[in-house]
Amino acid sequence: IGLAGADGFGVHLFGGSSAGKTTTANAASSVYGEPDALKLTWYSTALGLVNEAAAHNDGFMPLDEIGQGGNRRAVAESAYALFNGVGKIQGAKEGGNRDLKRWRAMAFSTGEIDLESYIRADGGKINAGQLVRLLNVPISKATEFHGYADGKAHADAMKDGYQNNFGAIGREWIAYLAEHREQVVKIVRDSERRWLSLLPPEASEQVRRVASRFAILDAALRLSSDLTGWDESVSHDALLHSFNAWVSEFGMGNREAKAWVEQATAFLQQFGLSRYLPYPDSDPRDLPIKNLAGYRVTNRVTDVIAFHTWPTVFKDEIAAGANYTAFAQALADAGMLDKPSKGISKKTLSHGGKQCRFVVLSLPIDDSDDEEND
Template sequence: MKPQLTAIESGENENKPGNVALKPYIDKRHGRLYYIERKQNKTTGAIDESETWVADELETVGIGSDGKDGYLVVRMKQEGSNTIISEAIPRREIGMPQGWARLRSRGVNITAKRGHLDLLANYLQQNGKREQWTITHTAGWHEGAYIMPDGEIIGAPNRPVAFCGGTSSVAGYVVRGTLNGWRYHVARLMNGNQSMVVGALTAFAAPLNSLAGGSCFGIHLFAQSSAGKTTTVEAASSIYGVPDELKLTWDATRYGLTVEAASRNDGFMPIDEIGQGNDVKHVAGSAYSLFNGTGRIQGHKDGGNKAVLRWSIVALSTGEEDFETYLLRNGITPKAGQLVRLVSVPFSDTTEFHDLDDGDQHSRAIKRESMRHCGVVGRAWIALLASDKEAACKKVDEKEKEWLASLPTDLSPQAKRVAVRFALLDATAELSAPLTGWNAGECSLHIRASFNEWLENYGTGNREKYQVVSRARDFIQRHALNRFQPYTFGKRNGDMDRNHASRINNLAGYLVYGRRADGGNEYHFIPSVFEEEILCGIQKKLGAESLEEVGMLVRPEPNRIDGKTITIDGSQQRFIVLIDGGNE
């Protein structure tokens, strides 16, 4: 008769501990997963077990879908840090090399033995919880909680959330030092310096901007000298992690920056130094795409389209010149929308060195301490926002109303949009004061000063109108004698007579001397030249209004910008007629 212990149970749960089934299985023991082999001892009748390590601690805790693929959510403990994280793995990757690579890349050790891997794949699919999770490819606010780009969840989500995205800078989202250490060694040294404070508040504003429903924007700090711009970017980056790992440059492809933006959704993007060896066309395209918040539609090889990348970010950029000048100097005409999304603010020199002797010591101290104390204050800030999202949004709303009420009533809508960005920084300063140790009133003065400097450069009116008028005046002053064919009107039928026979290369139109009652000249622009070199993509109606308002456009026929018909050498042609000068 066989001993009782050797009776093999059949059916349900045959491979769970406590049963006497001899089939090998995966089991969690000693905080890890082991391949368990069971054999009956022929002498004693007992069940002997042997353990072979398979993986660090892993378990399936949920399932979900991103709208296309199904996922298993695997919870794991990272070696060394003992941090518990969750990873959403597409079901098609379970048991495949890319699936194991995904888990190993998160800091988990897994066996390389093929047979054991097959058993582990079955274990993950057949065991564990089947709770529904929200699956997302982007960081930021989801289900009421905030997901850091490294997958860390801050706050309590309404339902479980798993992040299956990533960023090339994921290694930079780490925590070093303490909150008090950052406040004393970094924030204290920045305090009192206008641009440094504004730069740091731009970083703090990123998660709050998305929480309050704001759109993408950036602050571009510019100055010819070094002045501390890069130090400011590094200090601002230390709010969320290691500065050298998180800081980007404009020397990147358009697609690369948009992918990075999507992976840092609802977060901060520090981008250092426009103009240092960058391709201006790439920078212009990247800036437009980056602050548009939506990626390009791209097709799959096997048909259909890939999911469109979407994001909301706040950026801090630096350079030696303002964004508009940088583009113009390199032959690119900036759009007004670009200039109110990436707001150029002169960098205010660092003057407050606190207990340090000079600017060099001050800069080196901030850089050094930003590496030692980083990541902690950003997580504390997001946790503060997550704890009372309604109050945070209410503060932003209050500041927006306060700022808009203080502005001139005739301020352009574009300038008001920028004022709302600075109102957000003002709200950020007040809400983050317990973490930074800064006086909210002093921060508000810094923010107002920066806005006023921007407004002085940008102007209070519609920027597109200003650009049209400026281009028209510059064009006439530069090309009056080399791109316009001089003409005088004849006595018959208003025909124009040629003044001289020389041929004008790259003809822009015709110059009529003394045509005006005041003796002034008329410049008859060929319509295509006017559209390409004066309007530069701006609508004809808006361009005409701009020039008419300053008295430069002659419009003989209502509602037509090309309203003047002139007979030249027997052929009737329409022209846009401008006069030099006009009202300032």
């Protein structure tokens, strides 16, 4: 990643116990040294992991079992900090600032659950930036055991291999990179062009960024084929399989937009019948409504409900934590917001004898059943 001028990133391989995650991580670590001696853990503070990242500058950083991270917030912060490449600015006692730590690291993490589920487990929020830095890839069950009777026999053979043979290929790999710097850059750029050409037009910039990271992995396998003996096309297919598995977790579109649609949908599902007064035919039994969010109007022909929402409720509650204009545009693109040509609200309903401005929302249409029936 240093020779290619790329940012650091990580891969998080997740799946059930005894699925082969730790065996895979140890085999990868054995490229550079004894796996047990190199292994790090998520059970750390964000600062502690940043210090380890600086110590592993331009190197490989194995992190075992994300579930052992006792502090979910620290793990969430680390998913950003590990790959930002710049440490915290800190003042020095004698004046001025301490020297900044800078690094590039490639992390390989494992766990029984993915990063997003882990952080959300106690109410934490995940950002797309974390998910394009540490890439969630579900582990696939092995089907090829290379002459061994079953998966356990194969894993035992791998364990015997990486416990007794390690470090040599890493030195050869680094020596090769040092002697072929121009070729490295050329192969990486070629891989990037190839990977980006595979994406559909609707792929978001976030997906394109991740595709470029898989291109770096692909380039590394192409460049090291003489050391590994692995066929380039087979290696590419394996990475493409993992990329497609990542896409199935993340999606092909903009992740923030998807999260905002889910956030707005959750609000309407939770409060659509309790904080929106029916209009114009309200029942006195509906009153009073605590924390009125707006009015709901049912189309008598289509039965579609429109939620006419006070702009302050939209900005402060529905779009909480986001830029509300970008949030509104994402909902408009998803067909959830009836957006005027300017702004996000428009005069729709009479309230207290005058026309008032509302943000007009609707729940997304779920046509999954129709697709299944078709």
